[in-house]
């Protein structure tokens with residue numbers, strides 16, 4: 646199949662590079678307003694709110710139109726192929742290899758095309774049911790976006806205690822090992838620290854330090870302590 650990639654933001658250039666490297670005839674990534682060539686597939690890599698207009702522009706220019714959104718239903722397209730990865734746009738052509746691909750199709754032929762595309766890129770396709778789409782996307786946001794929010798909070802809190810400008814570099818090995826342990830061992834075994842050890846006195850002293858150094862983080866700290874205690878106790882949720 647030949648593919649037109651529409652949208653030249655973060656995802657479009659990565660997908661276009663990967664498709665070309667995989668030997669797929671690829672047009673684009675096209676910017677807004679650029680002429681859309683005829684192709685078998687048009688793959689929309691545009692913000693979710695732009696999918697309807699971009700699909701309308703691609704109508705008649707491709708046999709199948711797909712989007713790369715996690716949360717958006719298939720109302721305006723034939724298939725969805727959501728890469729379960731975070732991209733800034735600079736990643737190389739191998740960036741999709743081994744990455745999960747949530748696929749869905751308006752019909753079997755469209756789903757098959759999405760699966761073929763994902764497999765061509767070395768991705769790991771799985772079918773995402775319409776009713777699970779938004780929960781799936783929320784899970785991806787927790788796994789990626791919220792981790793960044795947490796690391797930004799840790800960096801802010803640690804900044805006063807570490808050599809100037811080095812908090813991120815000093816915290817990064819801890820973050821990487823934690824994620825690797827979770828991926829390999831699962832959450833319960835990966836959890837270390839005072840809550841896992843049942844050391845409430847240290848948690849209380851941490852809380853007082855947060856209240857003093859970064860009171861704006863106290864809500865976050867309390868919610869995370871509650872959920873981490875539940876995890877340590879083998880429960881699904883905080884009381």
Ligand SMILES: NC(=O)c1ccc[n+]([C@@H]2O[C@H](COP(=O)([O-])OP(=O)(O)OC[C@H]3O[C@@H](n4cnc5c(N)ncnc54)[C@H](OP(=O)(O)O)[C@@H]3O)[C@@H](O)[C@H]2O)c1
Pocket residue numbers: 651652653654655656657675676677678689690691692693695698699702712713714715727728729730731732733
């Ligand atoms: N970034 C990620 O990590 C990631 C991961 C998985 C899936 N996704 C999905 O990938 C899609 C694109 O996300 P993104 O992060 O790449 O967004 P982005 O960085 O904001 O880039 C979107 C690009 O689409 C262009 N665009 C908007 N409307 C267009 C149109 N009608 N025709 C052609 N180009 C148009 C925008 O151009 P203008 O600047 O001119 O508006 C912009 O360059 C979204 O559905 C997102 O959910 C993103």
